[in-house]
Every structure is written in structure tokens, then in C-alpha cells.
Amino acid sequence: MASYPRALAGAATAAVLVAGLSAAMLLLRDHLSVAFDGLVLVVPVVVGVVVGGLAAGIAAAAVGFVVYEVVLIPQYGTSAVGAAQSWVALVVYVVVLVLVAKVVADQRHAWAEAAHREQETRRLFDLSEALIAETPDLAQRVVDTVQQTFGSGWVVLVLPNDDALHVAASAGLAAPVAQLDAVLGTPGTPVHLLEHPSLSLPDDPAVVALVADGHPVGLLAISPAPAHHHDRRLLATFANQVALSIARANLRELAVRSERLEAAEETRQILLRAVSHDLRTPLATIKASLSGLRDPGSGLAEPARQELLGLAEEQADRLDRLVANLLDVTRVEAGTLLVRRQPVAVDDVIDEALAILGRPPVTVALADDVDLVDADHLLICHVLVNLVDNAFRYAPGDIVVSAARHAGRVELAVADRGPGTAAVQLRSTASLVGRSAGGTLAPSAHLAGDGHSGLGLAIADAFVGAHGSRLSLDDNPGGGARLSFTLPVGRADAEDLDSTELAGSAVAAGAR
Amino acid sequence: MARLLVVDDDPALVKVLRISLTARGDEVVVARTGADALQQAASLRPDVVILDLGLPDVDGVEVCRRIRQWSEMPIVVLSAAGDEQRKVSSLDAGADDYVTKPFGMAELQARLRVALRHGADRAGDHGAVELTVGPLVVDAAHHTATLEGHVLELTAREFDLLAYLARHAGKVCTHHLLLQAVWGTGYGTESNYLRVYAHRLRRKLGDAGTMLRTHPGIGYQLTDDDTDPADPPPRTARSR
Numbered sequence: 107m108a109s110y111p112r113a114l115a116g117a118a119t120a121a122v123l124v125a126g127l128s129a130a131m132l133l134l135r136d137h138l139s140v141a142f143d144g145l146v147l148v149v150p151v152v153v154g155v156v157v158g159g160l161a162a163g164i165a166a167a168a169v170g171f172v173v174y175e176v177v178l179i180p181q182y183g184t185s186a187v188g189a190a191q192s193w194v195a196l197v198v199y200v201v202v203l204v205l206v207a208k209v210v211a212d213q214r215h216a217w218a219e220a221a222h223r224e225q226e227t228r229r230l231f232d233l234s235e236a237l238i239a240e241t242p243d244l245a246q247r248v249v250d251t252v253q254q255t256f257g258s259g260w261v262v263l264v265l266p267n268d269d270a271l272h273v274a275a276s277a278g279l280a281a282p283v284a285q286l287d288a289v290l291g292t293p294g295t296p297v298h299l300l301e302h303p304s305l306s307l308p309d310d311p312a313v314v315a316l317v318a319d320g321h322p323v324g325l326l327a328i329s330p331a332p333a334h335h336h337d338r339r340l341l342a343t344f345a346n347q348v349a350l351s352i353a354r355a356n357l358r359e360l361a362v363r364s365e366r367l368e369a370a371e372e373t374r375q376i377l378l379r380a381v382s383h384d385l386r387t388p389l390a391t392i393k394a395s396l397s398g399l400r401d402p403g404s405g406l407a408e409p410a411r412q413e414l415l416g417l418a419e420e421q422a423d424r425l426d427r428l429v430a431n432l433l434d435v436t437r438v439e440a441g442t443l444l445v446r447r448q449p450v451a452v453d454d455v456i457d458e459a460l461a462i463l464g465r466p467p468v469t470v471a472l473a474d475d476v477d478l479v480d481a482d483h484l485l486i487c488h489v490l491v492n493l494v495d496n497a498f499r500y501a502p503g504d505i506v507v508s509a510a511r512h513a514g515r516v517e518l519a520v521a522d523r524g525p526g527t528a529a530v531q532l533r534s535t536a537s538l539v540g541r542s543a544g545g546t547l548a549p550s551a552h553l554a555g556d557g558h559s560g561l562g563l564a565i566a567d568a569f570v571g572a573h574g575s576r577l578s579l580d581d582n583p584g585g586g587a588r589l590s591f592t593l594p595v596g597r598a599d600a601e602d603l604d605s606t607e608l609a610g611s612a613v614a615a616g617a618r
Numbered sequence: 619m620a621r622l623l624v625v626d627d628d629p630a631l632v633k634v635l636r637i638s639l640t641a642r643g644d645e646v647v648v649a650r651t652g653a654d655a656l657q658q659a660a661s662l663r664p665d666v667v668i669l670d671l672g673l674p675d676v677d678g679v680e681v682c683r684r685i686r687q688w689s690e691m692p693i694v695v696l697s698a699a700g701d702e703q704r705k706v707s708s709l710d711a712g713a714d715d716y717v718t719k720p721f722g723m724a725e726l727q728a729r730l731r732v733a734l735r736h737g738a739d740r741a742g743d744h745g746a747v748e749l750t751v752g753p754l755v756v757d758a759a760h761h762t763a764t765l766e767g768h769v770l771e772l773t774a775r776e777f778d779l780l781a782y783l784a785r786h787a788g789k790v791c792t793h794h795l796l797l798q799a800v801w802g803t804g805y806g807t808e809s810n811y812l813r814v815y816a817h818r819l820r821r822k823l824g825d826a827g828t829m830l831r832t833h834p835g836i837g838y839q840l841t842d843d844d845t846d847p848a849d850p851p852p853r854t855a856r857s858r
Contacts, residue, residue, distance in 0.1 A: 379700075382700075383672075383698060386698060386699070386719060386720060387628055387631075388630070389719075389720045390628070390631050390719040390720040390721070391628065391630040391631045391634050392720070393720035393721065393722060394631060394634045394635065394638070394720065394721065394722070394723055394726070395634045395638075397721075397722035397723045397724060397725075398634065398637075398638040398641075398723035401723060401724055404638065404641055404642070404723070405641040405642055405643070406637070406638070406641045407641070410637045410640075410641055413633070413637055414634060414637055414638070417630055417633055417634055420630065421630055424630075500674070525674075
């Protein structure tokens, strides 16, 4: 549709042309035929239509008609038309002009339409480009694209989250999103967005429901509402595309979540299997010894009977330690681990740990300058028990427990001649590799079906972490693995019993 | 007096087994790893191998398979409860019997006794035409089976099944092994066939039907060792 100023310009151009051509023909009108004059006067009308559209063309035709009839047809100066020939010329002139004006105007209209459609296609293409990309800020992309495409004042995308609606993204909005969110917050209550006093949303918006697969997935509000039917149609198409991509994003999120759940479930299974293996191992020994002792035909001599009883008792202790470790896991996870820092004599705590383990053949290497550490005696003793027990399970013999000064701290280490770090990692993934973000103990899937749970090392790691240090695993020079940690040097005159309640997160963070 | 090879990586359990088995007058040799076990089995030629499936280096099932490549020595597997799949794998790989941890010594010794006797039988009558299991005599050449001298009326398939079990007397034969051997290589999962045939065989064996033992979910075993283990069977199904 030609606009008003353009029509005026077309009419003016046509009028000027009519005047000019008529003036020229006026001088020669006695030598020219009536039909020739009519033919020449077609030119301004066509120019008028091209420049100003149909209305301008008709105006030009009217002006041309008057000039033609009054000035160029014999009996000049009057509206009277003489010869029949002149009548025919006049009628032909009018019919031709109206038809030409119509054709040209239709043509222009078709052009405009085509241009509009092309633009629409380009915008849709831009939108699908924006939606197809795998980005976390899909919502922001949507509102930005919509705002650009429609040249809107503001655009808001509202999505359901759990039970409530929330503003996923907005563009061009003066009020902060949080404010809008607060208005939307309560499910079950009607919300008058536009009249809400704290928002004062400008202009009259259009709100489009986003529907995918027959389910509503959100709302898209755009202001001002598109006026033209082209734009409204485009908005509807946009809305469908956006709804589909939101539904797709929801599905993807669901897939990721179920994958994570599956992995967590698998981890739990592995841990459960490993723990049950750990618990059953001492039970096998206890049952085998006791059933052998009970059998009247076993033929066991007294020293053998004593040895079997000793083994059963030793394994019962081992079982007890395992159960204690399991309880510790729950303490660590519940965040109720209490660290009572006090000066601890290193030789004393090592000795106590070895006593708990029944004095295994272990070499203790204490540096001369190591005396006290600032730590929780009970927890550190437990850590040492678990580290030595672990080393023993995999490499009995040649186990060295050492303590030495290191950069202003005391380093405690347990080194073995076992299969080395690769094997330790495999059996202790619970503590050293697979701890999940939430701080729960989670061994990685590497743990073999019959592997040990690595519970002891996981506990040791958590306890060392509660001291603000960490358990590190290295290759023992000359073969085997070496697990170590450092503690601050303790002072004998330090104020005793500075206890710290640790939150679960603090334990988890420190332990990593 | 037999020579026993105990393969386990838990030092405490190994000690208990050594003490208890030695007290019975057997000679006990110990291996802590799968590699060590293979070497000892080759060099010492034990009469029976007691093999834990969870070894630190080589999988116990693999140890079974490698021993079977060159020897028929009886293998009794120690396995954790709830690990039915690996138990079956080890039996398929050639193990003779299994004991589920934790086990009583009486049960282990009963299994060892069966393994030892049938192991010795097998070593003696390799390729024998006439197989004897207690009162049962299976004549492979004439396709006849007699129980205390009376001829049993058996269909061809019943005979094949009984003959296979008799040839492997003392061994726990898995469903898979039996189906493949008796029905053909296209079979392996149709354990319902076996239930039907085991039932028929037991009925035809009459009182001697107890010789055919069912290992639920695993397979069947033909043995004349009627001294049932003193311990009750492990209750593996309880936790599942």
C-alpha cells in the first residue's frame, strides 16, 4: 500500500508532467491529431502510478482528462466535445489509463508482498539459527531474537519451574526480573501483571501461550503487540518454534538427570557390593575357624586350637573396625565430625595405632626433630590404623611408618612395597578419585566386583581433611605406594582443647 | 593323605585352612595370587585345588580355564554369596564344585572328599566304556544303565544325560554344559528341559535318586557321596 505522502508526490509529479506536456502540445495543437495528444498524456499517468500508486495514477488521469478535454480537443476552452472521433479518443484515454494504473499498482503491491515475505523468511531463519545452537542461555536468545525481529519495546519469556512460573529471560524491561518473578511466584492465585503497581509495564502487550506436543510449556509476552497481520502470523510461527525448542531442552535436561541418577545408583551398588565383601572376608575366617573347632573329628591339637581361636578373635576385631568405619562414614556425611585439636605426641599416636592392629611387623622411622603435632589424637590414630591396615592387606612386609619435618609441618607417611599407586587408586577410588560434588563417598566404577571398598582409606581421607590437610598418594621410591599427610607442629604450652564443630560442607571441602 | 593347593589372598583364611586341613593329615600348599597358583599347580601336581575367585591379579575363572587346558585335577571354587554369575562361569570353565563364603569346615571337607574320590576315578578310567557311580553302572558301548544289576528303562536322551553326569561324577555340571552336551550346541538356556529330565531320572532311579543333586540356578551333580554336609546350605537368597 502506497503511503499518503508518496501518493501526493506521485500526483504532483503527474500534474507537473501534464502541465508541461500540455503546454508543449498547446503550441502545436493545430498540427496534431486528437489521438496523438491522448497518447502523449498517457505518460504522466504511468509516471504518477509508479511514483505514487493507484490513487496518484487516478488523480493524474483525472487531471489529464480535464486538460485533454478542455485544451486539446477542438472547441477549445469549453467542455464541449465535437466530433465522434474525439469522443472515442477521450473514452479510450480514460479506459487505458484506469487499466494501466490498476496493473501498475497491483504489480507494486506484489513486489511489496514478496519483499515482506522474504524478510519474514529471513527472520524465521535467524530464529531457527538461534534456537538450534546448544547453549545454556536458550531463553535469553529467544527474547533477544524476538525483540530484534519485531523491534519490540520489551519481551518476557515465562517458564514453569517446579510448581511456579518464573521469568526465564527478558529484554528491554525496566523493572528488574526479580520483581516480576515475585509477582508470578504464588501458584493458584490470579496475577494481574499489567495492572501490578510495582511493575508499571508500559504499552499494550500480546501474550502468546507456548504449546508443544499438546502441552503448555510457557508464555511469551511481547509489547507493543504486533499490529500488522503479517507480524502476528510471524509471531505465532515464532511461538511454535520456541515452544518446540523449549520442550526439546526440557527433554534433554530430563535425559541428563536420569543419566546422573543411573550413575549414582550404579555407584551405590558398587559401594554396597564392596562393603559387603569387606564385611564378609573376616566372617569367612571366623566361621571356618569356629566350625573347625566344633567338629569332634577335626583332629586338631591344642596349639592348633589356640591358633584358630586367636585368628577368629583377630578377625572379629577387624570386623569391629570395619563397622566403626561404616559408622564414621555416616558421621562424616552427616557433618557431625568433631575435631578436638590438642598437642599430640607423634611417637605415642603411632604406637597406639600399632597396638590396636595387634603389633604387626612394621618399621617406624621417626625423625629427631619431630615431637608434637596439633591434631585430634583419636582421629589421627584412626587414620594411621586405616593406612597401616590398608598397606598390610595388599603388601605385608616392608611397611614403613615415618614422621618427618616438612616446610614447617610434620609429615606422617605409610609406605609399602605393594603393587604401587595404580593398584591403590583402583582400590581406593572412594576417597581419592570418585568423591562426588556433594561430599558423599562414591567410589568410581573402576572398583572391581570383588574389589575392596576402600572404606578405610576414604575415612582416613575424610579425617585428614577435617584437619584442613589432605591425604596424598605417591609412588614409593623403589616400588610400592606411599600415602602421606601433613599436620601443623604442636606446641606444648598451647591452650588445650580448641574444639571446632565442622559443618558437613566444611568437611567435604577440606577433604578434597 | 592328599596334597591340597589353597589359592586365596586373605592371609587369615589361608591360615585357618592350613591349620584345619593339615590336622586331617593332608598336605597344604598355599598360593596368594593367580600366577602363583598356576605355577604351583604345574610344579606340585596337587590332588585338588581350592580356588578363591577374587584374586588380586588374574581372575579365578581364568585360572580354572588355564588349569583345564592341561589337567583334569579337581578344582573346588570359593566364592562370595550373591556372585552366582561368576560361580557358574567358573563351573563352565572347568571347576568341579563350589563352596560359598562364609562356609563351615565340614561342608568344605565334604566337597573336597567328593572331588578327591571322583578326581581319582576320572584319572583311572579315562575313556572307560563302563562308568560306575555307587550302585549305578552306565555302559556307554551298549547304551544300557543298570542299578544294582537291574536294567533301567531309559529313553535315548535320558541315557545321554545320565551318561554325561556319570562321566563327570562329582562335578557340578551347569545347565549350559548339560544342554550343550546332551541336546546340542544350539541349546544353552532351556533349563526347563533339564528340570523335566532330572525329575524323570530321579523317578527311575528310585531310592538312588538322591544321587542326582540339584544346585538351584546352577546345575546338577551326580555323586554317590551320601554323607550330606553337616552345615545347612548357605542361604544365599535371603538378601535378594
